[in-house]
Amino acid sequence: MHARIGTLTTVAALLLLSLAPVAFGQLPTARGQALSLSRSQWRLFLPEGLEARPDGGVDLLVHFHGDPQTVWNNAAYAELNAAIVTVNYSGLSSAYRVPFEDRSLFQQLLNDARATLAARPGFGAETDWDGLAVSSFSAGYGAVREILAARSYLGRIDSLLAADSLYATTASDGTALDSQMARYKSFADLAAAGTKRFIFTHSEVLTFTYESTRETGDELLQHLNLLAEPTGETGLGPLEYNRRAKRGGFELWGADGAGAEDHLNHLRYLGEWLGDLGIGAATLPGDFNADGVVDAADYTVWRDGLGEQYIRADYDLWAENFGESISGAAVVPEPASSALAIALAALFAVRRLR
Numbered sequence: 001m002h003a004r005i006g007t008l009t010t011v012a013a014l015l016l017l018s019l020a021p022v023a024f025g026q027l028p029t030a031r032g033q034a035l036s037l038s039r040s041q042w043r044l045f046l047p048e049g050l051e052a053r054p055d056g057g058v059d060l061l062v063h064f065h066g067d068p069q070t071v072w073n074n075a076a077y078a079e080l081n082a083a084i085v086t087v088n089y090s091g092l093s094s095a096y097r098v099p100f101e102d103r104s105l106f107q108q109l110l111n112d113a114r115a116t117l118a119a120r121p122g123f124g125a126e127t128d129w130d131g132l133a134v135s136s137f138s139a140g141y142g143a144v145r146e147i148l149a150a151r152s153y154l155g156r157i158d159s160l161l162a163a164d165s166l167y168a169t170t171a172s173d174g175t176a177l178d179s180q181m182a183r184y185k186s187f188a189d190l191a192a193a194g195t196k197r198f199i200f201t202h203s204e205v206l207t208f209t210y211e212s213t214r215e216t217g218d219e220l221l222q223h224l225n226l227l228a229e230p231t232g233e234t235g236l237g238p239l240e241y242n243r244r245a246k247r248g249g250f251e252l253w254g255a256d257g258a259g260a261e262d263h264l265n266h267l268r269y270l271g272e273w274l275g276d277l278g279i280g281a282a283t284l285p286g287d288f289n290a291d292g293v294v295d296a297a298d299y300t301v302w303r304d305g306l307g308e309q310y311i312r313a314d315y316d317l318w319a320e321n322f323g324e325s326i327s328g329a330a331v332v333p334e335p336a337s338s339a340l341a342i343a344l345a346a347l348f349a350v351r352r353l354r
Helices: 008-019 068-077 093-100 105-118 138-148 151-156 178-192 213-224 260-268 296-305 313-321 336-353
Strands: 032-036 042-047 057-064 083-087 128-137 159-163 197-202 241-247 250-255
Touching: 042 068, 042 105, 057 105, 057 138, 068 083, 068 260, 083 105, 093 105, 093 138, 105 128, 128 138, 138 151, 138 159, 138 178, 138 260, 151 178, 159 178, 178 197, 178 213, 178 250, 197 213, 213 250, 250 260, 296 313
Parallel strands: 057 083, 057 128, 128 159, 159 197, 197 250
Antiparallel strands: 032 042, 042 083, 241 250
């Protein structure tokens, strides 16, 4: 169930709404190629202009539950330069949970999408996934919770977005059942430490026989010993926030609204958060000031924004791409002594943080 509702008929209607195409102001219409994969529930979308990096790397977003066109449009709004796989099964969270209890299925999905992309013009055998983000809306968490149970996937996934999308059984002590929260808590720990990104959003929709997204959000905050601060910020479309919490790469956004439409807005305006997942950046990786060159100025931007806009893992992007430039950008060589001093300072700063 996904809202303050009382009949199975209403539940089914809400599920159908979340899978129906929608068009809203402020969102562009995504252009690109939609490709079928080996399973009818999986679709691969290649945004117009998508190109592999020189080493063949391409970022990937895998989204569970929601109309594909809506997801693609929101990715276009966020200017996400990444391939997108949408996964949709018919039913409640168990429809997502049961297939992905097979620990090999997520890897099959990744392999299938990679092979399909590699066969497209402009790509090739060296094409492989680079940054990997997973997002879910509503019932889609059933799949994500099973995927996070595998240590290899927990390490492989760089970013996670739970868009009003984590429910749990109520335990005897009145809180969310620990066994159903443990995997999300592990990812939250990594995000708070700055090695991952985890964006968690919730509405105020009530659930009466299990823990709502607000309540599972409270559980994550308690686990991290983190307090949410009240806020009156306005988001994309009708989204209005009532609280926010942040530590390292972990963010919680609480939004007003306790009805079905309020729940659906977390899918309809997914672009509000997709751009903060750290994948599919239109600029060169490590080019934090977006001037087309990865140089010492980007290290300064990273250092000044550490803990707020950036995390420690972003330093690796800068270090790996130092000296790279987008065609047409001016590269100004630095004296050897200056470059060495910058590198030593950066290395010292990162070691001190660790």
